Amino acid sequence: xxxxxxxxxxxxxxxxxxxxxxxxxxxxxxxxxxxxxxxxxxxxxxxxxxxxxxxxxxxxxxxxxxxxxxxxxxxxxxxxxxxxxxxxxxxxxxxxxxxxxxxxxxxxxxxxxxxx
Amino acid sequence: xxxxxxxxxxxxxxxxxxxxxxxxxxxxxxxxxxxxxxxxxxxxxxxxxxxxxxxxxxxxxxxxxxxxxxxxxxxxxxxxxxxxxxxxxxxxxxxxxxxxxxxxxxxxxxxxxxxxxxxxxxxxxxxxxxxxxxxxxxxxxxxxxxxxxxxxxxxxxxxxxxxxxxxxxxxxxxxxxxxxxxxxxxxxxxxxxx
Numbered sequence: 196x197x198x199x200x201x202x203x204x205x206x207x208x209x210x211x212x213x214x215x216x217x218x219x220x221x222x223x224x225x226x227x228x229x230x231x232x233x234x235x236x237x238x239x240x241x242x243x244x245x246x247x248x249x250x251x252x253x254x255x256x257x258x259x260x261x262x263x264x265x266x267x268x269x270x271x272x273x274x275x276x277x278x279x280x281x282x283x284x285x286x287x288x289x290x291x292x293x294x295x296x297x298x299x300x301x302x303x304x305x306x307x308x309x310x311x
Numbered sequence: 312x313x314x315x316x317x318x319x320x321x322x323x324x325x326x327x328x329x330x331x332x333x334x335x336x337x338x339x340x341x342x343x344x345x346x347x348x349x350x351x352x353x354x355x356x357x358x359x360x361x362x363x364x365x366x367x368x369x370x371x372x373x374x375x376x377x378x379x380x381x382x383x384x385x386x387x388x389x390x391x392x393x394x395x396x397x398x399x400x401x402x403x404x405x406x407x408x409x410x411x412x413x414x415x416x417x418x419x420x421x422x423x424x425x426x427x428x429x430x431x432x433x434x435x436x437x438x439x440x441x442x443x444x445x446x447x448x449x450x451x452x453x454x455x456x457x458x459x460x461x462x463x464x465x466x467x468x469x470x471x472x473x474x475x476x477x478x479x480x481x482x483x484x485x486x487x488x489x490x491x492x493x494x495x496x497x498x499x500x501x502x503x504x505x
Contacts, residue, residue, distance in 0.1 A: 203393040210390065214383035221375045221499075225368060228504040241500035248496045256386045256489045265324045266334050273338040280345040284352040 213255045220248040318475045333483040337490050340451075344494050347444055351501065354436050362437050367421065371503035374417050375495065381410035382492040385485045392478045397470065401463070404481070407488070408459045411452055418449055441502055448498060451491045458484050 224244045228237065254260040259270075316328045324331055355361055388403035425431075425438070432439045462477075462484060470477040 200394045203390050207387070207390055210383060210386050214379060217379045217382075217496075218376060221372060221379065224500055224504065225372050228368065228500075234505070238505050241504055245497050245500050249493050252382060252489050252493045252496065256382055256492075257486055263325045265326055265331060269331075269334055269338055273341050277341055277345045280342065280349050281352070283349050284356060287353055287357065 209255060213251050216251060217248050220244050220251075318473075318479065327479060329479055329483055333486050337486065340490060344444075344447075347440075347447065348497070348501070351440050351444070354440055358436055362435070365437060366441070366503045367424075368503050370417055370421055371499050374414050375499050377410050377414045377417070378492045378495050381407045381414070382489050384410065385488045389478070389481050389485045392470075392481055400481070401467075404459060404463055408456060408463065411456050411459070415449060415452055415456075418445065444498055444502065448491070448494055451494070455484070455488050455491055458487070 224241055227240050227244075231237075232240065259266075314328075318327060320327055384403045384406040388400050388407060391397075391399035391403055422442075425442075430438050432442045462480060466477075466480070469480070
């Protein structure tokens, strides 16, 4: 991060340009939404633009493009756990709690019991 | 007793304690909002149908512009302090506070419209996750406003006695504020557009 006033003065133009880029990104997101793309494509485009905008905020406004390694280290650890958190919904696909296990087999056994 | 490493950097981390502290706090915030985004994915993928066009896209877009503008003014408030321009710092911090108030006023009208239509959190899964995510985000805006209000009011006198410490406080407030903006950058498309 810059601490020299002259360096900070040079960065002011960058801050304003990033602000303008964030406005353009927002307009693009809404414009793409007005086209009514297929849902998977719309989600992909919206998230790509949001990630680009988020990277600009984090990289320039939060000065992550030149930070100390302790901050990068803690953020890498956060990113790993964040990815785990985002993967949790995948576990619900294989969730069998509340549904009968071996449903067909138990049904067949029930039918056999009735025949006797 | 003087607390060490408020302004000067620690030799082991190369950071002032407050800087590392705010980043660790933001890391916990990532997990908080991450848990709610994860919940959103579970609810959305598990639902038979998901409403589209329930929210006013133009109001959401306006609020996105407002919050991006507040992020620009916040970083300018910090840059002005670094350039020893106290008047500009006050101007930009006041603008940030005003923009955050505009954001909440717009949110108030959005909420009022939902309530007028009987759309409380119990109305549907979508409305429930909408109120949860935007409500928590709104509380973060309120928290940021309280800190900015303090730094504009009674907290401002620190600049006369400890200018570097005050500049650090503005930087940490800015980091928090940019994070709040970053969360909204993802909330807007997820709730209003998709």
